[in-house]
Amino acid sequence: MYRYDEFDAAFVRERTEQFRYQVERRLKGELNEDQFKPFRLMNGLYLQLHAYMLRVAVPYGTLSAPQLKMLAHIARKYDKGYGHITTRQNIQYNWPKLKDVPDILADLATVEMHAIQTSGNCIRNVTADHFAGAAADEIEDPRPVAEIVRQWSSLHPEFAFLPRKFKVAVSGAAHDRAALKFHDLAIEIVKNDEGRIGYRILVGGGMGRTPYIGYAVGDFVEKPDLLAFLEAVLRVYNENGRRDNIYKARIKVLAQSLGQTEMRERVVREFIEIKRAGTLQVPQEERARIEAYFAPPAFEALNDAPLPTEGALGQWVASNVHKHRAPGYAIATLSLKPIGGVPGDISHEQLDGVAQLMDDFGYAEIRTSHEQNLVLPHVKQSDLPAVFARLKALGLATPNAGLITDIICCPGLDYCDLANARSIPIAQKIAERFADLERQHAIGELKIKMSGCINACGHHHTGHIGILGVDKKGVEFYQLQLGGSATEDAAIGEIMGPGFGENEIVYAVERVVDLYVKLRQPGERFLDTYRRLGMEPFKNIAYQEQLHAAH
Amino acid sequence: MPLIKDGVLAEDLYTAVDDDAPLPEGPVIVSLKRLRAERDSLLGRNQKLGVKLTSAESPESIGSDLERLSLVVLEFPKFRDGRPFSWARILRSRLKFDGEVRASGDFLYDQIAFLQRVGCDAFALPPSVTPALFARALAEMTNVYQPAADGVKTIRQLRSEP
Amino acid sequence: MAQKLTANRLIDGTVLYWRAGEWTESFAEGEVLASEDAAKAALAAAQDFVARNLVVGTYLFELKGEAPLKEREIIRAFGPSVRPDLGKQAVR
Numbered sequence A: 001m002y003r004y005d006e007f008d009a010a011f012v013r014e015r016t017e018q019f020r021y022q023v024e025r026r027l028k029g030e031l032n033e034d035q036f037k038p039f040r041l042m043n044g045l046y047l048q049l050h051a052y053m054l055r056v057a058v059p060y061g062t063l064s065a066p067q068l069k070m071l072a073h074i075a076r077k078y079d080k081g082y083g084h085i086t087t088r089q090n091i092q093y094n095w096p097k098l099k100d101v102p103d104i105l106a107d108l109a110t111v112e113m114h115a116i117q118t119s120g121n122c123i124r125n126v127t128a129d130h131f132a133g134a135a136a137d138e139i140e141d142p143r144p145v146a147e148i149v150r151q152w153s154s155l156h157p158e159f160a161f162l163p164r165k166f167k168v169a170v171s172g173a174a175h176d177r178a179a180l181k182f183h184d185l186a187i188e189i190v191k192n193d194e195g196r197i198g199y200r201i202l203v204g205g206g207m208g209r210t211p212y213i214g215y216a217v218g219d220f221v222e223k224p225d226l227l228a229f230l231e232a233v234l235r236v237y238n239e240n241g242r243r244d245n246i247y248k249a250r251i252k253v254l255a256q257s258l259g260q261t262e263m264r265e266r267v268v269r270e271f272i273e274i275k276r277a278g279t280l281q282v283p284q285e286e287r288a289r290i291e292a293y294f295a296p297p298a299f300e301a302l303n304d305a306p307l308p309t310e311g312a313l314g315q316w317v318a319s320n321v322h323k324h325r326a327p328g329y330a331i332a333t334l335s336l337k338p339i340g341g342v343p344g345d346i347s348h349e350q351l352d353g354v355a356q357l358m359d360d361f362g363y364a365e366i367r368t369s370h371e372q373n374l375v376l377p378h379v380k381q382s383d384l385p386a387v388f389a390r391l392k393a394l395g396l397a398t399p400n401a402g403l404i405t406d407i408i409c410c411p412g413l414d415y416c417d418l419a420n421a422r423s424i425p426i427a428q429k430i431a432e433r434f435a436d437l438e439r440q441h442a443i444g445e446l447k448i449k450m451s452g453c454i455n456a457c458g459h460h461h462t463g464h465i466g467i468l469g470v471d472k473k474g475v476e477f478y479q480l481q482l483g484g485s486a487t488e489d490a491a492i493g494e495i496m497g498p499g500f501g502e503n504e505i506v507y508a509v510e511r512v513v514d515l516y517v518k519l520r521q522p523g524e525r526f527l528d529t530y531r532r533l534g535m536e537p538f539k540n541i542a543y544q545e546q547l548h549a550a551h
Numbered sequence B: 001m002p003l004i005k006d007g008v009l010a011e012d013l014y015t016a017v018d019d020d021a022p023l024p025e026g027p028v029i030v031s032l033k034r035l036r037a038e039r040d041s042l043l044g045r046n047q048k049l050g051v052k053l054t055s056a057e058s059p060e061s062i063g064s065d066l067e068r069l070s071l072v073v074l075e076f077p078k079f080r081d082g083r084p085f086s087w088a089r090i091l092r093s094r095l096k097f098d099g100e101v102r103a104s105g106d107f108l109y110d111q112i113a114f115l116q117r118v119g120c121d122a123f124a125l126p127p128s129v130t131p132a133l134f135a136r137a138l139a140e141m142t143n144v145y146q147p148a149a150d151g152v153k154t155i156r157q158l159r160s161e162p
Numbered sequence C: 001m002a003q004k005l006t007a008n009r010l011i012d013g014t015v016l017y018w019r020a021g022e023w024t025e026s027f028a029e030g031e032v033l034a035s036e037d038a039a040k041a042a043l044a045a046a047q048d049f050v051a052r053n054l055v056v057g058t059y060l061f062e063l064k065g066e067a068p069l070k071e072r073e074i075i076r077a078f079g080p081s082v083r084p085d086l087g088k089q090a091v092r
């Protein structure tokens, strides 16, 4: 993985000291909250429902064992013993004290981590495919590109005060695991007819109040031109994005109002000029320097062996172990979705335990996923039983990756200042209802995603089943959406109708799922059956029986 | 309102003039609207002339008159409105404007280093920024990752030096 | 409708409740502001603490009986509903 050189290290250190000075001024009363807030946000510090919340960047979701240990240490020393993995692959702490935050950032800097640009109207932490460097279907590891973008976007002087936040994702695989089409900007690594590798650039995707699927503004951007092209997109956005209405300020609204043709023309005009200036070109040596950090471990010459199918281990393998590009290796998902737990939460003991496991098995890195799980990218197939046993002891071996209880869920009203409704308890109830493993495996791939308000941090628009919490006259209600998808077959879920009450939503989900199981044809996922049959039958069953039950 | 020019406190030689006010002697700053309306007389005064752009006005809209201006003022109505960062960059990099580019209005301490990077060489300091703080703001971060209008060597360039 | 006044302490973010010109960490000890005038007066008085950079984010919220009317304020007053071991509910 990437290691800081002296320049990167000094950059983060100086930024930390800058924040320390600002916190001092704030506590001495030299700054008021209006003056301080934009700066604390640029450094990842929010004020939430109960306390401050610090969001730590995990660039493209890659972490080392020493970094996990530091995250555990911070949870213990400055917080309440746990952290929360977000849908943007970051980790956030829910209870830090303002006076401690400079020390937290200084501790993070010792393991090459920071909280720069995890909030604010700037280019946010760059995310990537969590199977990067391991997936069998990958053209090229997306992380060197993500690292180049991370550096370019760090304290970019022109783009630190955009109309609204700006999220970038990168993927280099045929199967989209990074939700590319729902990002402000996405970089898809592609190969052209001549066999050369370059980038397809999408813009204008997003969720929130008005969800849109992104479109291409560049079909094949050459490698050295990447940053010039991104700078062109950002400039068009900074100049033209709406600033009169916070709900219309994301680039998706500009992309819709300009249309694809006009957007392309404007971007290309800027791009040609920036490219001509030449200073943003990424030379081959710099790309090679960064790529070298991401070289895969030396895989042993092994053969694929039949994987365990029996018992608890077999169940875990069936859902949580994925195909690796190297024979004899596998990718393993560590579920942060124990039945009845808080989706995405991880305790300091677990963080330390995973770090120890990594040391014991010689794993250099682990990933956070936007699905709020952890991923070990390079596990020898022969080690799977031993790894499983260790994970089981840590409570990280729930065999549900990709299944109905692997629910993406935002913090909701239990933590979030913007929430309209609680989301975690609903996710817990659904998980408990479907806890039976055989039933989960029989249902197959089904992604439930849930948000506590229209901001859609829980990606409900892209859930096969999406759930949105709303507030109706002080009572929490839950809207169902069906048919969303965040992958290459991107789709925005269709809203079923009026919301369900807190006690009714679990039954409604269950009726929808049971109907799918009844009506599916062989090999169909929930999403396929929904696409074949449409909303009608699901809607009928969800509401009819509700009326029936009420009488 | 203290003015910093090229890093030091400086006297403001210009008078900012409202659209309907009579022109005083000496260098003035007018709006783009007034420049357009009274173009010939303003350019014919044989005095230094500055134009103040609102955050919604691109310097490209000044057109070829830009080369006759000695000052462009970029106004921040609110610190959140980050368009002036792009306008400064365009003034310097695209339009090759080499007169004074002055940041004015509601900008924050944390924005000063960014403003300098994109090409501002003058700052009408808001009340929250003292000259001492201004100096500190520019000294906080040593190196930068991306090229801008200030010509500072980027970290990538530094890396490739022997 | 009766209200209470809340804010966060600047230095550590702790949720606070107004109590006769001072702040308390306990919702139960917070002063019930029975009339709109009393609520407005408390909010105005609290601005002194904002100006002195001791608290941030002052606002009033409604009560229903002794409890907050809205779920949001119940959760703020006691802690995350999914973690009874955390927040103010854990202290008592």
Ligand code: SF4
Binding pocket: A410, A411, A412, A413, A416, A417, A418, A419, A420, A451, A452, A453, A454, A455, A456, A457, A458
């Ligand atoms: S979706 Fe809404 S409630 Fe959930 S974390 Fe985002 S802002 Fe908060």
